[in-house]
Amino acid sequence: MRRTTTRRAARWTALAVAGGLALTACAQGTGTGGGEADDTDFDPEAELEGSISIMGFGVGDDVAETRFQAAQEELGEVEIELVEGDLDIQQFLSAVASGNPPDLIYANRDQIGTFASRGAIVPLDSCIEGEGIDTDVFREPALAQVTFNDSVYGIPEFNQVQVLMANQDLLDAAGVTVEDLNGSDWAAVESATDALVVGEGGGLQVIGFDSKLPEFLPLWSKINGADLLSEDGRTAQLDDPAVVEALEFAVGIYDRQGGFSAVKAYRDSADFFGGGNQFATGVLGAMPMEQWYVNVLNDVSPDAPMAFDSMRTKDGDPVAYASGSAWAVPAGTDTADIACRFARVMTQTETWMAAAQNRAETREAEGQLFTGLLTGNAEADEQIRDEFITGDAPEPWASAIEAVYESNDSTFSLPANPADAEFKAAWQDAVNRVLNGQAEPQAALEEAQEEAQTALDEAWEEWDAEQD
């Protein structure tokens, strides 16, 4: 009996040890951070062949289509497979960890720091040098977002910036101007909001001003002279008095109109992308919004009584928080040369010009206005504006174009860092706690500061340890 028990125990022990070893063996990552694109020979004249897969990019509109065709022509016989839709982080990281990465990814610029720090993507310095990509043409904040530890990890493209959009009829009726709401004078914004709002709480009929929290806290903080993150990406500054003040102001805007809950409920009920949008129906006085919405408004409600301006610092200077996309090469790919060539063609000035020309011609054929294209490439932006934007655009769209380009020249961004998701979650959750009435701005941002700094410290510590 004892012998049987002993044998059984031995069998279970062996099974447990084998299981443990199997578990350990299965738990693999990419180790210390993947390969280097430096191993590849980047020659802009080289004839390339083979195939690449691109994750996170689709040819969903004419601009993407034109640029994709240009890249295909440049790559000749190379087969290109697209995994369309937004980049699925889980799918991408799993692919890298399993040793089957895509050859190129199309990511949000604010994801680049995290991917780089974990070794999921490789530095593109040799790609940039070998393919002759001129990084000077990229807008500085865009390039900063993809530069981690002094190396460029992504080729940036597109720029999203905010401009102030307002309903001129409502402004006139309330006796205020668009300049009152551009953020340069917070007392004026508050007064204008009071003048514009109609109704309160559940009976809200017109939202006077929507400060667009939580997403625009970085913008309101910058207007107040503060950044959420230090320039080196290592220190959170969420409890900076200027950030706290910005949050108090932006939340206060909602409080003046019956609270965020009522404003959001009313905001959510609007037909945002349709002809019955909040400006066309006269139920929103003004809000800062990304420039792509100008195109939506121009398409679906060209006769809406709109007014536009840049958002401005307290000194009256235009300011906008920039975001956009970037091309990055995953660790472990063996076709970095093709991926790099593709990224170069997609982002070069000539390709953007071809895309803009196509877009302008299409719009003209449809009898619609071409309001511009913000490419993240300053040279392309300038040439597109000079060549394709006619000086006879009717008001209010001429003002919209002016505000968009002015904002595009005055952007800022948050630097690349290895804990982007945690950092963003920390400040957004803090703002949401304040909006939901669960915390005061000071307390919420202090808590967020602690969470964000802990995440940053841990992530940077890991990165620094790997570098040592």
Place this chain on the structure above:
Amino acid sequence: MATTTHDGGAPSGAAGTPPRRGARSDGGLPPAGRARRRRDTRAALLFISPWILGFAVFTLWPVIYSGYLSFTDYDVLTDPEWVGLENYERMLDDSDVRLALWNTFYFTAIHVPLLVVVSLALALLLNQAGRSAGFFRTAFFLPKMTPPVAVGVLLLLLFNGQNGLINQVLSWFGIQGPAWTTDPDWVKPGLILISLWSVGSSVIILLAALRNVPQELYDSARVDGAGFWRVTTRITIPMISGALFFVFIVNSIAGFQTFTEAYTAYFGSGNSTYSNDAALFFAIYLFRQAFEFLNMGYASALAWLLFVIILAITLVQLRVSKRFVYYEGEQR
């Protein structure tokens, strides 16, 4: 819900006498019978081997593996690093874990009884429907076919505090509805109400159980002068208690794992930047740790905590059920 046991055509013991503890399960079959039984067992195993294989690879192995990962620091890309109990210790200090647990308990504690009551009420109504029962059965089940993500978006539309349908209906009676989707006090009640959207499957299960209640019992009760309420509480509910318990336990487990509707409405496509702590359920917090912050080790530890909680509650429910659940043919 009659349950009978068959063992090669012979009962495993004398009626009402459980087999002796430790007795051989073959009940003292002759050698030829034992051989046949082994053959049958092998054949049965062979037939279910595809399922066993699938279960082992896609369920059992990930469960075991997540147990290992819960003791590591793992971000998918780099090798897991053994950290012992660190992830479990971290949970004790994590206020979001407490918040997520509270939200989940709150939701489950109200959602499950409400769902069972509504399901039973609808099933009782459908049971009276006569020839049109087929149509109504389909009608009540159809909402269940709606994808949960769509239900999450539907929640935002129906429960919009300003002009959602629910508040519009309330306004007909002079009631100003709350801000269901933004007021933290009303977020969970809104989610509980929308969870009744998919009540259809429970209704169908209970309806099937109701159809199995012997008509003679109702006839006898009516002859004795019992009314609807007495018949329901003394005959119907006891006779379908097995099905009721099944609905209760399955929905309790699902309640603790609730994710999609709340995530869509308050953390995902419905609101890309706005979130509400009142909707932070445990599975959502686990998902965010795993797939947004890549803390796979910590997320695995959270998953095991959830598993232990669900297991404990299920065991308690099973124990309590012995007092209230009646299975036809059961010997007590």
